[in-house]
Amino acid sequence: MIHYRLRCIGQHHEFEGWFKNAEAFTQQMEAGQLLCPHCGGQDIEKALMAPAIARKREDVPAPAPVAAMPDDVRAALQKIRAVVEAHCDDVGTNFAAEALKRHHADMESAPPTRGIYGVMQPDEREMLEEEGVDFAMMPWIGRADA
Structure with a gap:
């Protein structure tokens, strides 16, 4: 297995990919099968990586290789994004604080009429789980009209 740090050229998102070997990476890249997990972009390149430091490892399985996202899955995620953006408020990086505030308010009164989304x-995430806050995580891919 080979591990690459990858970058979405259009949006500069960085992510990791595991491949059987360097040839498998090249084949997937040439076939357009590599997608940015953040925006769904197909313009992917290798990013700079720090050298690996050897250490004693237990038998830890390698992550699954980056795979292409089927068109129907991409379309469904784009529809979900459109509905979320139309019916919820973007709180950006304040998501955890706002979700916790709403969770505690829900215990005392009626829930807010609009949902929220953010990062x-x-x-x-661990803190919200420990507090018992209901939330869902989803891949946030590029808009259908982008």
Whole structure:
């Protein structure tokens, strides 16, 4: 297995990909099968990587290789994004704080009429889970009209 740090050229998103070998990466790249998991962009390139530091490892399975997203899945996610954007408020990086505030308010009164969406860090996600806040995570791909 080979691990590459990858970058979406259009939006500069960075992500990881695991491949059987360097040839498998090249084949998937040439076939247009590599997609940015953040925006769905197909213009992908290798990003700079820090060298790996050897360490003793238990038998840890490697992550699955980056695979192409089927068109019907992409279309469904784009429809979901459109509905979320039309009916919810974007709170950006304040998602965790706003979700927690709404969670505590729900215990005392009626829930807000509009939902929220935004981004959060892994430690914020863990905090919301520990607090019992209901939320859902989804891939946020590019708009259908983009």
